[in-house]
Amino acid sequence: MLLRKDINTIVIAGAGLMGSSMAQIFAQYGYKVILFDIFEEAIEKGKDLIAINQKASIEEGNITEEQSKQIINNISFSTQVGCFSNADYVIEAIVEKLSVKKKFWEEVSAIAPEDSVLTTNTSGLSITKIAESVKNPERFAGMHWVNPPHIVPLVEVISGDKTVQEAVEIARDLAISIHKKPVIVKKDVNGFILNRLQYAVLREALYIAENGIADLEDVDNVMKYGLGMRYACIGPFETVDLGGLDTFYNVGSYLFADLSNQKEVPDLLKKRYEEKAYGTKTGKGFYDYSNGRGEKVIEKRDKDFIKIAKCLYSDL
Numbered sequence: 001m002l003l004r005k006d007i008n009t010i011v012i013a014g015a016g017l018m019g020s021s022m023a024q025i026f027a028q029y030g031y032k033v034i035l036f037d038i039f040e041e042a043i044e045k046g047k048d049l050i051a052i053n054q055k056a057s058i059e060e061g062n063i064t065e066e067q068s069k070q071i072i073n074n075i076s077f078s079t080q081v082g083c084f085s086n087a088d089y090v091i092e093a094i095v096e097k098l099s100v101k102k103k104f105w106e107e108v109s110a111i112a113p114e115d116s117v118l119t120t121n122t123s124g125l126s127i128t129k130i131a132e133s134v135k136n137p138e139r140f141a142g143m144h145w146v147n148p149p150h151i152v153p154l155v156e157v158i159s160g161d162k163t164v165q166e167a168v169e170i171a172r173d174l175a176i177s178i179h180k181k182p183v184i185v186k187k188d189v190n191g192f193i194l195n196r197l198q199y200a201v202l203r204e205a206l207y208i209a210e211n212g213i214a215d216l217e218d219v220d221n222v223m224k225y226g227l228g229m230r231y232a233c234i235g236p237f238e239t240v241d242l243g244g245l246d247t248f249y250n251v252g253s254y255l256f257a258d259l260s261n262q263k264e265v266p267d268l269l270k271k272r273y274e275e276k277a278y279g280t281k282t283g284k285g286f287y288d289y290s291n292g293r294g295e296k297v298i299e300k301r302d303k304d305f306i307k308i309a310k311c312l313y314s315d316l
């Protein structure tokens, strides 16, 4: 199957948190981006998000005002599904519901050019299951980004059961062309790589807090000032090589058996969820984000991420 490699126009579906941020990074590297949403209000919200992100990037010296204008110029907006007929490449970042994604792809894969590569930014739904509603599913793959995508380098490219290698390579090369760091997930497993690792850490963090071993702040501090700094530079296998496999074997022989292996969502998370304490988006989560604190926390996170990215990845 010969798929389109010459990519100029990228259509991104979903002008939310992820879609609007992805639009900026492609536009920054000269691609023409069409940001699609079914709701006019969502498009307006997307434009606001782009303006906030651009402001932070300019303030951190990541881009100039002139570059920002060019980035904005490269992005157009649409609520008309016909815009997919112009796509060389599609990324879907709409709501995380299998039924909604399947309905979307049934319609859009019939409109997009037959040789265009189609991808979904699902956090963990099965690529193979979504592909059931895609016309020519060989060209369909997962392309999982990390929030905020215009700053974080990682992109996971996931092969579904029917995805051809050519589609995976096109997705990987596209990520490289915008200076991202793609990895290939060879099997379509729940959570891919990032979320499997993230949820293993989250389960243990919740276990430590629930059992009164340490306060939430101190668990966060262990990640920020210890493991997080290490993992920004070296991965778990490199860590073991540098620390000594003998030592990690000896510790593992008593510690693995002691770690949480809980199969249900831990109570500490469940309780907050039931109280609708969703975090910054509702003003309360594990911590308090009322009275504008949430916006400040997000702004600080983005600026800190940009500093780290600049420090470690000069090509970003």
Ligand SMILES: NC(=O)c1ccc[n+]([C@@H]2O[C@H](COP(=O)([O-])OP(=O)(O)OC[C@H]3O[C@@H](n4cnc5c(N)ncnc54)[C@H](O)[C@@H]3O)[C@@H](O)[C@H]2O)c1
Pocket: 013, 014, 015, 016, 017, 018, 019, 036, 037, 038, 039, 042, 092, 093, 094, 095, 096, 097, 100, 104, 121, 122, 123, 124, 144, 145, 146, 147
């Ligand atoms: N937020 C994250 O940290 C994160 C990280 C990685 C992956 N993801 C995944 O990315 C996707 C989007 O997440 P988000 O956080 O940007 O969500 P969001 O709620 O911010 O945005 C979703 C957007 O999709 C639009 N939409 C809904 N149905 C649509 C349809 N049928 N056609 C077109 N647009 C439609 C909504 O109007 C909204 O603007 C989800 O699949 C999510 O799991 C999110």
